[in-house]
Amino acid sequence: MSLIEVRDLVVNFHSRRERRRGRPNAVDGVSLAVRPDETLAVVGESGSGKTTVARCVAGLQTPQAGTVLFDGAPVGRVAKRPPEVRRAIQMVFQDPAASLNPRMTVRSIIAETWRTHRSAAPADRSWDDAIAELLRDVGLDPGVADRRAPSLSGGQCQRVSIARALALRPRLLVCDEAVSALDVSVQSQILRLLAGLRASRELAILFITHDLGVVRQIADRVAVMHQGRLVETATADDLFERPGHPYTRKLLDAALDLEGA
Amino acid sequence: MTDALLQIEHLSIDLPGPAGPVRVVDDVSFAVAAGRTTGLIGESGSGKTMTATAVIGLLPAGAEVSGSMWWQGEDLVTMAEKDRRRLRGRAIAMIFQDPQSALNPTQTIGRQVGEILRRGGMPKQEVRQKVIDLLDRVGVPDPRTRHAQYPHQYSGGLRQRAMVATALAGSPQLILADEPTTALDVTVQARILALLRRIREEEGMAMLLVSHDLRVMAHVADEVVVMYAGRLCEIGPGREVLSSPAHPYTRALVVSVPAVRSRTAIAEPLPGSPASPADRPSGCPFHPRCAKARAVCRTEVPQMRQVAPGRQVACHFPEET
Ligand SMILES: Nc1ncnc2c1ncn2[C@@H]1O[C@H](COP(=O)(O)OP(=O)(O)OP(=O)(O)O)[C@@H](O)[C@H]1O
Ligand code: SF4
Ligand SMILES: [Mg+2]
Numbered sequence: 090m091s092l093i094e095v096r097d098l099v100v101n102f103h104s105r106r107e108r109r110r111g112r113p114n115a116v117d118g119v120s121l122a123v124r125p126d127e128t129l130a131v132v133g134e135s136g137s138g139k140t141t142v143a144r145c146v147a148g149l150q151t152p153q154a155g156t157v158l159f160d161g162a163p164v165g166r167v168a169k170r171p172p173e174v175r176r177a178i179q180m181v182f183q184d185p186a187a188s189l190n191p192r193m194t195v196r197s198i199i200a201e202t203w204r205t206h207r208s209a210a211p212a213d214r215s216w217d218d219a220i221a222e223l224l225r226d227v228g229l230d231p232g233v234a235d236r237r238a239p240s241l242s243g244g245q246c247q248r249v250s251i252a253r254a255l256a257l258r259p260r261l262l263v264c265d266e267a268v269s270a271l272d273v274s275v276q277s278q279i280l281r282l283l284a285g286l287r288a289s290r291e292l293a294i295l296f297i298t299h300d301l302g303v304v305r306q307i308a309d310r311v312a313v314m315h316q317g318r319l320v321e322t323a324t325a326d327d328l329f330e331r332p333g334h335p336y337t338r339k340l341l342d343a344a345l346d347l348e349g350a
Numbered sequence: 351m352t353d354a355l356l357q358i359e360h361l362s363i364d365l366p367g368p369a370g371p372v373r374v375v376d377d378v379s380f381a382v383a384a385g386r387t388t389g390l391i392g393e394s395g396s397g398k399t400m401t402a403t404a405v406i407g408l409l410p411a412g413a414e415v416s417g418s419m420w421w422q423g424e425d426l427v428t429m430a431e432k433d434r435r436r437l438r439g440r441a442i443a444m445i446f447q448d449p450q451s452a453l454n455p456t457q458t459i460g461r462q463v464g465e466i467l468r469r470g471g472m473p474k475q476e477v478r479q480k481v482i483d484l485l486d487r488v489g490v491p492d493p494r495t496r497h498a499q500y501p502h503q504y505s506g507g508l509r510q511r512a513m514v515a516t517a518l519a520g521s522p523q524l525i526l527a528d529e530p531t532t533a534l535d536v537t538v539q540a541r542i543l544a545l546l547r548r549i550r551e552e553e554g555m556a557m558l559l560v561s562h563d564l565r566v567m568a569h570v571a572d573e574v575v576v577m578y579a580g581r582l583c584e585i586g587p588g589r590e591v592l593s594s595p596a597h598p599y600t601r602a603l604v605v606s607v608p609a610v611r612s613r614t615a616i617a618e619p620l621p622g623s624p625a626s627p628a629d630r631p632s633g634c635p636f637h638p639r640c641a642k643a644r645a646v647c648r649t650e651v652p653q654m655r656q657v658a659p660g661r662q663v664a665c666h667f668p669e670e671t
Contacts, residue, residue: 302608
């Protein structure tokens with residue numbers, strides 16, 4: 090069974106009057122599903138609706154129509170979700186610095202999530218030990234625990250937000266351009282971590298990105314969005330070897346590679 | 351390098367920091383040849399933007415610059431501010447990463463593109479015509495209507511085109527472009543890169559392109575300059591450096607780039623984090639992360655030396671090229 094499923098999702102940010110005048114939907118009838126142990130990448134140009142789909146999954150956006158199902162049961166806005174569902178779906182955003190409270194230390198940022206979700210807090214050892222391990226997992230020095238976001242680099246902030254998301258032992262991680270702004274050497278470290286977690290913890294990942302090279306490295310399946318609609322969903326191998334839709338072919342043709350430049 | 355348009359020699363930049371000045375660019379030398387694209391590569395904080403900003407003379411207040419930047423027999427470092435202003439936007443123009451913040455939201459695109467022309471005393475009607483021609487050349491559709499629109503009415507890709515038009519208005523000999531396509535979608539990015547290449551060929555101008563995106567570099571840079579923690583690592587022809595890097599750091603960057611047209615495994619990450627110029631490691635700044643490091647790397651700063659024709663590297667134990 091799917092861990093998360095969206096059915097016939099429709100989101101429109103325009104007023105009702107504008108909608109009657111035919112302003113297009115930001116998301117227009119999108120259906121997709123993520124299995125408990127797979128990485129589904131969503132690709133497409135900016136404005137194609139990728140982030141809006143992710144926000145619906147995370148319960149940060151209410152669709153005009155359609156449903157989001159978690160473990161087969163419909164879930165609504167984040168505030169109305171049972172605590173267990175809220176814990177199980179974690180999101181990592183593109184702009185890391187903006188998603189971390191600048192006045193809190195990294196330690197209190199992570200500890201706060203455990204105060205909210207007691208069930209995920211470490212029971213068998215001290216919180217400090219668990220925080221140190223999480224930071225090491227994302228390639229940070231445990232000493233970072235005492236620092237605040239403004240004194241960290243962009244790449245370090247991004248890893249802190251990934252550590253915070255993982256602290257809750259989620260079943261689904263929604264990554265919206267989570268590695269796009271990182272330098273390549275840091276990027277491969279995070280990708281390794283995510284691939285390892287997926288293999289070891291039954292973590293599903295909804296991975297939104299415009300970097301097709303990264304998609305090819307970590308995705309099991311790929312959904313291609315164009316102007317609010319899904320134009321193609323395929324296994325990663327099929328999509329890159331035998332793109333079915335002309336728009337997919339256009340995206341692949343535009344992508345640059347180091348080789349053959 | 352007899353045809354160097356810009357020759358940077360031993361450039362160092364100190365910025366004021368909470369614990370005293372920080373050397374963010376340290377003893378950097380390279381040349382930008384006329385009519386060619388030189389790519390400045392490096393990770394966040396490596397000093398790329400500071401180097402480009404020094405050329406155009408827009409460093410933050412309190413910055414201390416030493417060394418020389420030779421431009422047509424004159425040293426930009428010691429040149430009087432009024433003479434630098436004369437160059438800025440005319441002989442040397444800059445395109446920024448984020449056209450959103452570089453463009454003024456309250457002025458029409460046309461007004462901003464034509465600013466340098468108006469300041470040069472060109473009559474109003476002529477400016478209008480020239481602006482429309484410029485927008486047309488950079489591929490803004492329907493420039494007769496669109497020159498009167500505001501930045502918010504332009505998409506990200508169109509705004510970047512408008513920025514390019516603004517830079518071209520002064521008929522520059524050198525364009526500095528800082529991450530000009532980083533904020534753009536791949537399809538838009540490909541079109542902007544093609545535009546920059548076309549314009550460079552048509553106008554024969556030189557470009558100093560700053561980017562952390564090696565794929566972009568491989569496609570547009572004739573020469574590349576690789577920096578780490580404010581220092582030079584490697585200089586050479588773009589294609590050669592990116593296909594057979596001589597410096598272990600360049601090599602680590604190259605193998606980290608995921609391919610689209612073939613399936614590659616996720617690269618073995620470098621240990622640790624990029625060094626910050628505020629606490630730059632002793633000797634070779636890359637030594638704490640380098641698999642090839644030996645004792646000498648911790649104590650002695652490797653100097654740039656030639657390893658093959660046109661290729662220089664700062665490493666005690668460079669790769670075979
Ligand atoms: N206005 C400023 N005041 C003080 N320090 C600064 C300022 N701007 C940059 N720095 C510092 O100077 C160093 C070099 O920065 P620079 O912006 O040149 O790096 P970069 O290579 O362009 O990085 P990125 O890829 O992140 O743009 C960094 O340590 C940075 O923190
Ligand atoms: S000088 Fe030494 S530490 Fe530096 S890159 Fe070369 S081998 Fe590595
Ligand atoms: Mg920069």
